[in-house]
Amino acid sequence: MNAAATAHPPRPAAAARQQMRAQVAFVLYLLAAAAGITLPLVGGPLAVDLMLRTGSVIILAISWNLAANAGLISLGHSTFWGLGSYTALLIANRLGLPFVTSLIPAAAIGALVGSGLAVITGRLRGIYFAVATLALSEGLRVVSVMLPDLTGGSAGLYIDQALRPAPRLVAVATTMCAVMTALVAHLLSRTPFHYACRAMRNNEHASQMLGVNPLRFRIAVLALSGGIASLAGGINIWYTGFLDPDIGFDLHITILAQIGPILGGIHSLAGPIIGGMATIVISELSRIWLGEQGYSLLVYGVILVVSIMFMPHGIYGSLRRLAARRPRRPVPVRAREVAS
Amino acid sequence: MSSFLQCLIDSVLLGGLYSLMAVGLSLGFGVTRIINFAYGEFIMLGAYGAFFCSTLAGIDPLISLPLVMTGVAGVSGVIFELCLRRMLRAPAINQILLLFGTGLVLQNLAAILWTGDARSVSTPYSLTAEELGDLYIPDGRVIAFLVAAVLIALLLWWLRRTEFGRATRAVAQNRDAAVLMGINVTVVYLISFAMNAALGAATGAIASFLLTVTPFMGFHMLVKSFAIVVLGGLGSIAGTLAGAFVLATAETVVAYYVPDGIGWAEGVAFVVLLGVLIVRPRGIIGQAVEIA
Numbered sequence: 001m002n003a004a005a006t007a008h009p010p011r012p013a014a015a016a017r018q019q020m021r022a023q024v025a026f027v028l029y030l031l032a033a034a035a036g037i038t039l040p041l042v043g044g045p046l047a048v049d050l051m052l053r054t055g056s057v058i059i060l061a062i063s064w065n066l067a068a069n070a071g072l073i074s075l076g077h078s079t080f081w082g083l084g085s086y087t088a089l090l091i092a093n094r095l096g097l098p099f100v101t102s103l104i105p106a107a108a109i110g111a112l113v114g115s116g117l118a119v120i121t122g123r124l125r126g127i128y129f130a131v132a133t134l135a136l137s138e139g140l141r142v143v144s145v146m147l148p149d150l151t152g153g154s155a156g157l158y159i160d161q162a163l164r165p166a167p168r169l170v171a172v173a174t175t176m177c178a179v180m181t182a183l184v185a186h187l188l189s190r191t192p193f194h195y196a197c198r199a200m201r202n203n204e205h206a207s208q209m210l211g212v213n214p215l216r217f218r219i220a221v222l223a224l225s226g227g228i229a230s231l232a233g234g235i236n237i238w239y240t241g242f243l244d245p246d247i248g249f250d251l252h253i254t255i256l257a258q259i260g261p262i263l264g265g266i267h268s269l270a271g272p273i274i275g276g277m278a279t280i281v282i283s284e285l286s287r288i289w290l291g292e293q294g295y296s297l298l299v300y301g302v303i304l305v306v307s308i309m310f311m312p313h314g315i316y317g318s319l320r321r322l323a324a325r326r327p328r329r330p331v332p333v334r335a336r337e338v339a340s
Numbered sequence: 341m342s343s344f345l346q347c348l349i350d351s352v353l354l355g356g357l358y359s360l361m362a363v364g365l366s367l368g369f370g371v372t373r374i375i376n377f378a379y380g381e382f383i384m385l386g387a388y389g390a391f392f393c394s395t396l397a398g399i400d401p402l403i404s405l406p407l408v409m410t411g412v413a414g415v416s417g418v419i420f421e422l423c424l425r426r427m428l429r430a431p432a433i434n435q436i437l438l439l440f441g442t443g444l445v446l447q448n449l450a451a452i453l454w455t456g457d458a459r460s461v462s463t464p465y466s467l468t469a470e471e472l473g474d475l476y477i478p479d480g481r482v483i484a485f486l487v488a489a490v491l492i493a494l495l496l497w498w499l500r501r502t503e504f505g506r507a508t509r510a511v512a513q514n515r516d517a518a519v520l521m522g523i524n525v526t527v528v529y530l531i532s533f534a535m536n537a538a539l540g541a542a543t544g545a546i547a548s549f550l551l552t553v554t555p556f557m558g559f560h561m562l563v564k565s566f567a568i569v570v571l572g573g574l575g576s577i578a579g580t581l582a583g584a585f586v587l588a589t590a591e592t593v594v595a596y597y598v599p600d601g602i603g604w605a606e607g608v609a610f611v612v613l614l615g616v617l618i619v620r621p622r623g624i625i626g627q628a629v630e631i632a
Contacts, residue, residue, distance in 0.1 A: 073433045075440070120618050126432050127375055131566055138563055139610030146603050178355050210344045251559065255444065262437065298448035304441030305423060 036175035061260025061272035071201035076133030082248030106234025114226025157243030265314030269332025356485030364539030380558025386544025416537030573623030
């Protein structure tokens with residue numbers, strides 16, 4: 001599963017290699033972060049749009065992966081996204097709050113609903129949890145259609161144009177948020193919190209024996225995951241400017257959230273980031289080669305099926321495995337024969 | 341009083357359709373222990389099958405029903421052989437995501453091949469109705485109810501009276517013991533998966549003259565089927581039938597008696613689903629199923 005879970009303490013050479021790998025990863029991360037923040041500032045509208053979508057997908061992927069790390073597979077991440085979008089939009093339109101301020105309640109509502117979901121689904125595991133999240137997002141979609149006084153109903157709502165910041169700024173905010181999210185996920189991965197989550201995922205009863213209180217961790221994980229996803233939704237609405245129930249609680253968002261980690265490598269730090277970028281690249285390529293918007297979901301479906309069947313550890317896992325298989329230095333012929 | 345009776349009749353007729361819809365999902369889960377997230381797409385394929393039989397060849401949906409069921413069962417067989425067969429022992433989550441992806445592919449293939457336009461089949465009985473005093477009984481719904489009843493009766497007969505049906509129930513009860521009795525579990529899985537698809541297709545074929553047919557109709561049907569199956573208890577056919585009538589009644593009552601009820605009725609399934617999952621995950625009748 002996770003490479004950090006090797007049973008033996010690493011040998012000195014391996015430790016040095018690991019350290020080097022960590023440094024390389026850190027440099028790559030910094031480069032990606034710098035590129036993500038500067039590109040929308042200097043590039044044209046196309047670059048802005050691209051970075052915005054990449055950032056959003058990465059945030060969603062990391063958020064989904066955080067929940068998946070604790071064994072909570074969500075099939076309703078559009079719940080958080082939609083709630084965040086609606087909150088930001090309504091706060092802006094009703095109270096006249098500007099961009100940045102509106103994001104605080106947007107993230108808060110996601111965290112609140114996430115922890116609420118953790119409490120009410122208390123005993124639900126695996127499939128049941130997945131089905132519950134699916135029902136929640138569809139249920140919220142129906143509610144937002146049926147409460148036109150609040151949400152504008154199926155006709156939708158426009159955000160107050162006077163308050164809208166330049167698209168550039170929204171894109172920068174998105175990529176900064178993606179960078180911060182990755183940082184949070186990284187810092188978390190070194191805390192006991194992460195190990196408790198992993199223990200819960202592998203065997204909840206055993207983790208209870210070790211003194212982990214699953215409910216507390218579920219609440220914390222879903223609050224964090226939900227808060228992050230709805231923050232992304234809240235930022236995004238300032239870019240698109242228009243919201244209706246089918247956009248807010250779109251199944252597309254749920255799929256985007258899960259496809260990044262699965263394609264990139266579930267339960268890893270780099271996986272969701274790689275997968276998120278790969279998702280955007282693939283969707284762009286499919287748009288160029290196949291035209292039409294309708295194909296992107298078809299392509300996502302194929303990716304989902306193919307990665308689960310042939311690449312259960314994703315791109316990142318496959319890369320690691322390739323790296324591990326390649327001999328580091330020339331091995332004497334005789335030794336190689338014996339080894340194989 | 342007559343409004344109450346009308347509500348009751350509508351509930352029962354809708355319940356028939358829902359029973360057929362959910363029994364397929366329930367059968368598939370009961371035997372393979374895999375929730376078929378692509379089930380809605382089999383319903384959609386059935387609906388399109390009936391639609392094309394009707395528009396291209398002029399065959400009535402009721403006559404093309406066996407053909408449509410066989411065709412969709414064939415498609416599901418291919419999916420089983422290509423994807424699911426090697427995932428039978430994989431973690432439940434991977435199976436869910438795999439079928440979710442398969443459904444996405446089918447849905448969007450349909451959207452590309454047949455466009456996203458809403459269609460429906462017009463039959464001589466689509467728009468006619470019987471009137472008994474104040475009561476209004478649409479013929480199409482009565483026919484749908486009868487077809488569902490016949491198909492469910494056939495399914496129960498198959499499960500109880502034939503050798504293969506008994507083998508299927510044995511696998512559902514205890515896979516390992518069934519293997520020891522010399523039952524080829526993979527074949528049983530394949531047949532159950534194909535039958536679950538065929539029942540879905542039958543639902544779609546009936547729905548083609550009651551509702552509108554679109555490439556994305558399956559998702560709502562899937563969630564409703566979930567709600568019914570979870571309400572009745574995963575893996576229990578009797579529970580599923582009970583769940584179907586409970587959901588149909590709840591939806592009809594909301595549509596009749598709540599202001600703006602027709603819109604809210606769409607949300608009943610989700611409320612039921614969430615509520616049951618929280619209060620009593622095993623449902624009305626189902627056995628306790630522990631799924632990690």
